[in-house]
Amino acid sequence: MQQTAVVTGAASGLGYELMILLAKDNYDLVLIDIDEVKLKTIQTEIQNSYNCKIEIIGTDLSKHNSAETVFETINNIKIDVLVNCAGFGIYGSFTDTNWKEELAMLNLHIITITHLTKLVLHGMVKRNCGKILNVSSLAAFQPGPMMALYYASKSYLLSFSEAIANELKDTAVTVTVLCPGPTKTCFQEVVSSTSSNNKISFNMACPKEVAAYGFKAMIKGKVVAVPGFFNKLLANLPRVLSRNRTTSIVRKIQEKNREETPIT
Template identity: 65%
Template sequence: MEMNSPKTALVTGAASGLGFELALLLAKDGYQLILIDIDSEKLEHSKHTILQTSETKITLMVKDLSLLNIAEDIYKNIDGIAIDVIINNAGFGLFGTFYDTDWERGSKMLHLHILTTTHLIKLILPDMVKRGAGKILNVSSLAAFQPGPLMALYYASKAYLLSFSQAISNELKGTGVTVTVLCPGPTKTSFQGVVSEGCNDNKIGFNMACPKAVASYGYKAMHNGRVVAIPGLFNKFLSILPRMLTRNRTTKIVRKIQDKNRDS
């Protein structure tokens, strides 16, 4: 690839929320985009919105990222395009006791958060290392730092993303490729049933952050090569709380909070 050729970024879960906001930032910086999501209508809307402020090339892929080996299908569709940035943002939650939740949905979440994310990086990373350049941003969660009763699989899968990202970041030192894991707290996205456009301000608040602010924070952290990015001072404090109070105690606290959410 020529030095003056535009760079290409791949973003999963790009139809709304953090994925959409990150795609906007990439487009403003001149990246060509490969946007992936299961929602074709919202994905087309995202493309239309981005093109209102940018003339970048956008390729859309409508894919169910919870399917086994879907990463290989995506890689084949990329067809030799050099990927300079990977943003693994797609994800969803599952609430309830593990013994009582639907296994089909739970297994899809694990496939999406863990297998698809890992496999996609596995396929694209070797080319990045050969070129001596590349950036990877994995979107985890504040949930990664402790167990989460009533959302056991979600918390565990986000913990995997944190651990995996930190480990390969260390392995890649000196290669020119960096890995950043973004661990936001509660954010006004479709995860909470609130679309990105519904955010009236652009800041990281005490209880709920704006996706624009979280995306900007994670984007800067990725470009600065930071490994773990936790937006918000209160969230940073919460991330170390299990070490201060023990994981057993914080697990009990999370359970009480989740019980209140279930009863409300």
Template identity: 60%
Template sequence: MKNIRKTALVTGAASGLGFEFAVLLAKDKYNLILVDIDVEKLGISIRNIRMIADVNIKIIIQDLSEASSSEEVMKQIGNTPIDVLINNAGFGLFGKFSTTNWERESKMLQLHVYTTTYLTKLLLKRMEKHGSGKILNVSSLAAFQPGPLMSLYYASKAYILSFSEAIANELKGTGITVTALCPGQTNTGFQKVVAASASEHKIKFNIACPKAVAKYGYKAMQQGKTVAIPGQLNRLLSNVPRFIPRSLVTTIIRRLQENNR
């Protein structure tokens, strides 16, 4: 890859927010490294991006829920300097913790927690050598409260938020910024992965457009903001647990999940 322009790496880039981030980056003339497991969708995304902007695009076909995925991505990157990292890949799982599939859950935790953390660590070391860089980790509005019937999804997104805020503080004054994007429901393929009985699949109000969410998060990243919550209602909802008992918040979330089965 040519290194005349800056380079951005986006995970989960084949569709949804990942694709929209890639489009925004391409319009700003970043060379792209796009990571996804879906070869067919990734090919379609690349063709669409090339119709918009003339940038170099490298694809990495990788299941990021595998333990060795971060090292595999780094091998394929080689010595290419990475100026922007967007950790977007993720999925959800609905059901009572005692009955949900552990194999699926462990892959979600591997992806949301381990891969996001390790890939950030590996690329952050490179950014520190150059004294600049931007990292955007996609968390969720779910990060601000416990989520019965989607317990590990909510917990893993809370981890991403906490992790991002902590390292953003550590990196002050280094030229490197970390942003946690915390969208509410967004019209992406996420709802197709979560069980049809989940409220994430059934609630029809306050559903955002992925293009608008990506644009909001991208602007926040470029401005170096630490936490970005798109939408006034979502910003209000993120503060609710500060003003009412946490047990009540958990009860409300549980009822929302159950009532939308």
């Protein structure tokens, strides 16, 4: 029976790369992104290259009740895979950043992902089959001064994913959380209104490789996937050093990245 995967943030970055891998694996696709124009272009390209059906939904998942609206559109589809990849970051001191932008980010990273996961999981559990891949970040493992809410929201996503993965361990439904380090995607372009000063060049990963690592982890049913040996070391740093020390290290890294030459 033909399987269907839903991918958010599918128009670019890791969402796009994961969508390609799913298409190659013969999944029909439901692609969700705020950039509907780009989704239409992708729809034509992918359908010409792979034997799959594609439905697109152009919507802003940072809006209130967006998960419910999306699910009403796809509720008639048997969803075998859900990839929650949509996200963005905001750089700056918490006292200086824009609250409306932060509220949108928190709603996207926490409320929308949680709600859409809950809605989709009901069908998966009923059928006793399905896979969920939540894209978090290496930022999930420690506090992040100068990107405080981004780090906190990714920490929530890691904790949430691990918890429900445990709840589902006696079923055939799996939950994987992908925690990549810095990856060369458009995230670097939208991390803030002054992104040209805030781009990260240290330990930069290839999005195709990160997506392949996450896809393989999802297929195997692995719970936490951290690509890259150095990233695995950084993820375990809070176990070795005090939280105050790791927080100070992250602050220095953030300030150093702010001063470095932009990535193009």
